[in-house]
Amino acid sequence: MDTLLVYAYQVAFSFSIFIxxxxxxxxxxxxxxxxxxxxxxxxxxxxYACVVCSAVGLPLWLAVPLAGVIVGAIGILVERTVIRFxxxxxxxTLLATWGLSLFLVGIVTTIAGPQSQSVPADLGGxxxxxxxxxxxxxxxxxxxxxxxxxxxxLWRFTSLGLIVRGTMQNPEMARALGTNTSMIYMFTxxxxxxxxxxxxxxxxxxxxxxxxxxxxxxAKAFIAVISGGPWPLLGTLxxxxxxxxxxxxxxxxxxxxxxxIAVLLVAIVMLRLLPQGITGRLRKGL
Amino acid sequence: MQRLxxxxxxPSGQRPGAIWWSFIAVATxxxxxxxxxxxxxxxxxxxxxxxxxxxxxxxxxxWGYVGILSFGQTAFFGLxxxxxxxxxxxxxxxxxxxLLGILVPLAFAALLGVFMVYGKISDIYFSVMxxxxxxxxxxxxxxxxxxxYVIGDVRLNGQxxxxxVPPLQVPWNPTVTLFIDHxxxxxxxxxxxxxxxxxxxxxxxFGRVLVGIRENERRIELLxxxxxxxxxxxxxxSGGVAGLSGTMFAIWGNFVAPExxxxxxxAEVIIWVxxxxxxxxxxxxxxxGIIQYLTSWLGTQGVGQVTLVLGVVLVVFVLLFKEGLxxxxxxxxxxxxxxxxxxxxxx
Numbered sequence: 099m100d101t102l103l104v105y106a107y108q109v110a111f112s113f114s115i116f117i118x119x120x121x122x123x124x125x126x127x128x129x130x131x132x133x134x135x136x137x138x139x140x141x142x143x144x145x146y147a148c149v150v151c152s153a154v155g156l157p158l159w160l161a162v163p164l165a166g167v168i169v170g171a172i173g174i175l176v177e178r179t180v181i182r183f184x185x186x187x188x189x190x191t192l193l194a195t196w197g198l199s200l201f202l203v204g205i206v207t208t209i210a211g212p213q214s215q216s217v218p219a220d221l222g223g224x225x226x227x228x229x230x231x232x233x234x235x236x237x238x239x240x241x242x243x244x245x246x247x248x249x250x251x252l253w254r255f256t257s258l259g260l261i262v263r264g265t266m267q268n269p270e271m272a273r274a275l276g277t278n279t280s281m282i283y284m285f286t287x288x289x290x291x292x293x294x295x296x297x298x299x300x301x302x303x304x305x306x307x308x309x310x311x312x313x314x315x316x317a318k319a320f321i322a323v324i325s326g327g328p329w330p331l332l333g334t335l336x337x338x339x340x341x342x343x344x345x346x347x348x349x350x351x352x353x354x355x356x357x358x359i360a361v362l363l364v365a366i367v368m369l370r371l372l373p374q375g376i377t378g379r380l381r382k383g384l
Numbered sequence: 385m386q387r388l389x390x391x392x393x394x395p396s397g398q399r400p401g402a403i404w405w406s407f408i409a410v411a412t413x414x415x416x417x418x419x420x421x422x423x424x425x426x427x428x429x430x431x432x433x434x435x436x437x438x439x440x441x442x443x444x445x446x447w448g449y450v451g452i453l454s455f456g457q458t459a460f461f462g463l464x465x466x467x468x469x470x471x472x473x474x475x476x477x478x479x480x481x482x483l484l485g486i487l488v489p490l491a492f493a494a495l496l497g498v499f500m501v502y503g504k505i506s507d508i509y510f511s512v513m514x515x516x517x518x519x520x521x522x523x524x525x526x527x528x529x530x531x532x533y534v535i536g537d538v539r540l541n542g543q544x545x546x547x548x549v550p551p552l553q554v555p556w557n558p559t560v561t562l563f564i565d566h567x568x569x570x571x572x573x574x575x576x577x578x579x580x581x582x583x584x585x586x587x588x589x590f591g592r593v594l595v596g597i598r599e600n601e602r603r604i605e606l607l608x609x610x611x612x613x614x615x616x617x618x619x620x621x622s623g624g625v626a627g628l629s630g631t632m633f634a635i636w637g638n639f640v641a642p643e644x645x646x647x648x649x650x651a652e653v654i655i656w657v658x659x660x661x662x663x664x665x666x667x668x669x670x671x672x673g674i675i676q677y678l679t680s681w682l683g684t685q686g687v688g689q690v691t692l693v694l695g696v697v698l699v700v701f702v703l704l705f706k707e708g709l710x711x712x713x714x715x716x717x718x719x720x721x722x723x724x725x726x727x728x729x730x731x
Contacts, residue, residue, distance in 0.1 A: 133508065135515075183703060188508050189453060190702050193654060197698030200651055204692025313647055317519040320512050355527040362520045366496075369513065370503040 104229045108350040111235055112357075113342030114242035118301065119315040120322035120334050121245055122294030128323050128330025129266050130286055132181060133192040136199040137319055138312020140291055144169045144298025145307035146206060152217045158303070161217070162241075166296035173291020177284050185283065199312065207309040214311075219303035234303050241300050245293060250331055262286055318358075321365045327375015336376045341365070399587050408580060415572045419565055427568045428636075429680070433673045434571040435636050438578055438629035440656040440668035442622040445582050448662035449591075450618045451598035452507060455650050456496065456514035457626040459521050460489035462644035464630030466525070469549040469640045474536035479555040485631030486624050493623025497616040504612070515650065522645035545641025549634045562635070571632055575669065578625060583665055594618055648691065655694055658701050661708025670710055 119141060126134045134140075147168040151161035180198065184191045219234035253259035265272040265282040273279050298307075305311070322341060326333020341361045349357030368376075419427055443457045464485040471481035496517065500510055529542025538546060551561040552570070562570065585591045593614050596604045605611050634640045643649060652675065660671025675694075682690050705712060 133512065180699060180703070189511070190706070192453075192508075192511065193658065194699050194702040196651055196654065197695045197700075197702065200691045200695030200698065202695075204689035204695060208689050208692065313519070314523075317516045317523075320516055324509055324512060353527075355524055358520060359524055362516065365516070366499050366513070369505055369509070370499045373503050373505050 100228050103226055105347060105350065107226050107229070107231060109343050109346035110239050112346035112349065113338055114239040115301075116318060116322050116338035116342045116345075117242040117246055117334070118238070118297035119294075120319040120338060121242075121249060122290045122292075122297060123319045123323050124326070124330040124334040125249070125290035125293060126287060127320075128326065128334065129262075130283065130290070131188060132185070132287070133188060133195065134290075135192055135196040135316065136176070136202060136312075137195075137294060138314075138316035139199045139202040140169055140173065140294040140312075141298035141301070141315050142206065142307065142309065142312045143172060143202065144295030145302045145305075145311065146210065146215075146298075147295060148299035148302045149215050149217055149307050158217060158219060162296065162299040165299035166292045169295020169298070170288045170292030172295075174284055174288040176291070177287040181287060182280070182283065203309050203312070210309065212309060214306045214308040216306035217302050232304065238300050238304065242297075245296065246331070246335065249293065253331070318361070321361065325365055325368050325372070325375055327372070327377035329377040333375055333377040340376075400583060408576070412576050415576070416569065419568060424564050428564055429676075431564075431568040431571045432633070432636055433676050434568075434575040435629055435632040436653075436656070436676065437575050437669040437672040438571075438632065439626055439653055440660070440672045441575075441578055441582060441665060442625035442629065443653050444657045444660075444662045444665060444668040445625070446618060446622045447657065448664070449586060449598060450594045450615060451601075452615065452619065453511040454514045454619065454622070455511060455518055455654075456493065457622065457653060458650040459514070459518040459645055460493055460623040460626035461630035461633070461649070462518075462521065462525070462640075462642070463489045463492060464627030465634040465640040465644050466546075466630075467627075468631040468634045469546050470535045470538050470540075472550045473538045473546070473548075476550075477558060478550060478553045479558075482552060482631055482635075485634070486627045489627025489630070490620050490624035494616070494620040497619045501612050501616045501619060518645055518650055519647060522642050522647070525642040525645060543642060545639060545643075547639055549638045549640060551638065552635050567632075567636055571636070574628065574632065578628075579665055579669065582625075590614070590617075651691075651694065651698070655698050655701075658698065658708055661711040663707065663711050664714070667708050667710035671708065674709075 119137075122140065123134065123137050126132050126137070144165045147165035148158075148161045151164050152158060156164065176198065180194050181191060184194055219232070219237075221233040221237070223230045224233045224236065225231075253263060261272070261277055262282055262285070264275075265277060265279050266286070269279045272282070318341070322334055322337045323330070325340075326335075326337040341364070344364055345357040345361050347357075348360045418430070422430070439457060439461050442460075443454065446457075447453045467488045468478075468481045468485035471484050472478045475481065496514070500513060505513065525540070526543050528540035529544070531539070533540045533542070540546065551563075552567070554560045554562070586595065593604060593609050593611075596607075596609075597611050597614060601611050630644060633644070656671040656675050657668045658671070659675060660669065661667030675697075679690050679694070682693060701708070707715075
């Protein structure tokens with residue numbers, strides 16, 4: 099029973115990390131078809147925004163959402179200066195955002211230095227089936243679920259969500275109906291960036307902030323969104339559950355590197371079996 | 385002159401003309417005469433440009449002519465280096481390790497090809513998946529710092545890499561090893577051979593089908609060609625060339641490290657190819673030279689963050705000079721001379 103509880107915790111933990119790092123990408127890549135290789139650096143910016151906000155004295159529960167807002171604003175700036183010239187040129191967005199990612203790593207290293215920084219959560223530990231886990235990790239798992247549900251609700255139940263989905267599906271028709279699609283693209287990119295920044299800030303108390311931290315997340319994020327398939331949220335959710343389970347179990351039983359390699363192997367085999375992704379055969383969804 | 389430049393631009397499937405051959409001959413003579421005027425340090429710098437240009441060639445062959453952007457080239461590059469290092473240090477002999485440094489990455493590319501090319505995943509997913517594979521290999525290699533990660537007698541050493549990779553021996557006389565200037569001659573010979581080889585390959589019927597796939601894959605399939613087989617072969621071949629580059633890199637520096645697989649390395653290859661121009665094979669070689677010398681110059685100027693500059697270069701080229709330097713220059717000159725020729729014809 100205890101072992102089961104520990105495994106359940108490990109799986110939930112890996113799952114929430116997958117959700118956190120890939121949710122923003124599900125919006126930017128899954129919905130907008132912009133291959134954002136600077137995604138990892140947006141996570142890094144969120145983490146640093148959180149570190150800076152705490153350094154000026156803000157409590158963590160305020161610093162985290164503020165980090166989301168800051169990265170969202172940066173995302174809008176990036177969309178206006180670079181991305182908006184590249185819609186429809188998928189490969190070029192990939193290359194340009196890669197340049198952006200190198201630039202961001204360089205500039206943050208110059209300003210903040212290469213060393214890692216962190217913000218303690220000070221919530222103490224919880225005993226779970228004999229395993230001591232930081233209580234903050236439960237907050238993080240809750241945060242990930244809230245972000246997922248919130249995003250789903252925003253797209254599914256609000257009129258703004260309807261306009262966004264319509265614009266992504268058929269921009270010309272949306273324009274003909276009087277929607278300012280350029281603004282919608284800008285908003286969606288900013289929203290995806292904000293989710294990513296929020297994720298980075300949520301990760302800080304456990305993983306810290308360093309200029310090159312984006313590297314550790316970018317591969318997992320793309321694996322989750324790509325094998326999710328055409329329905330960004332549902333796909334990312336199901337892929338995160340699958341890979342979170344594999345990663346959680348194997349990481350706990352053997353080592354975290356082996357967990358990641360296992361995730362990669364499964365991802366490659368999955369691409370062979372389900373080239374359209376997990377949700378490729380569903381007819382409609384989000 | 386116009387003929388010369390049109391020979392460097394996208395091949396029409398025709399065999400290159402006499403002008404191109406004489407250019408190759410002149411370039412070869414110049415490259416092999418350079419050791420007479422350069423000192424050893426300069427030769428060392430130039431050799432690594434040739435070695436890395438092989439990597440750039442393997443990428444631009446796939447990207448510019450088959451239309452597949454593979455970030456896996458860096459993975460094959462690193463794999464080639466590591467295979468040579470581990471095998472040569474275990475066996476003492478270097479001829480077989482040199483060949484393995486080409487063949488193992490080729491086989492790995494073929495294995496990936498079975499899943500990805502035959503899985504018919506779309507081009508863009510192909511790019512992202514190869515990138516992911518490179519990252520994971522890098523991560524796995526970084527995690528091998530413990531004593532238990534040993535292949536034969538060689539410790540993998542994780543982050544620190546493997547120092548003291550043996551220099552290449554002359555196959556028929558293992559007591560003689562290659563010195564800096566010999567490595568220069570070897571890498572110069574390889575870059576000329578691989579460049580000419582790939583250029584001629586593109587004029588064969590195999591090469592024409594590859595270019596056809598880039599232009600319109602559906603049409604090639606309707607014409608009765610199995611596009612997957614051609615893509616698979618091209619991917620494996622370029623994996624082999626990237627492996628050769630990695631092997632030569634290990635020989636050049638007597639050192640392999642996980643950075644060979646890294647995102648930084650992958651980004652640099654992309655930048656060489658983009659700056660030089662992917663629609664030619666000569667462009668990436670030029671791009672490699674320019675960026676290599678630019679980064680070492682920036683290093684001496686005390687610019688701490690070279691990646692920052694490289695990032696800006698990449699964004700600017702993607703937004704403003706999509707074609708890259710060589711094709712842009714080429715079409716400029718061709719237009720200049722072409723214009724004059726047309727006037728001549730009118731007279």
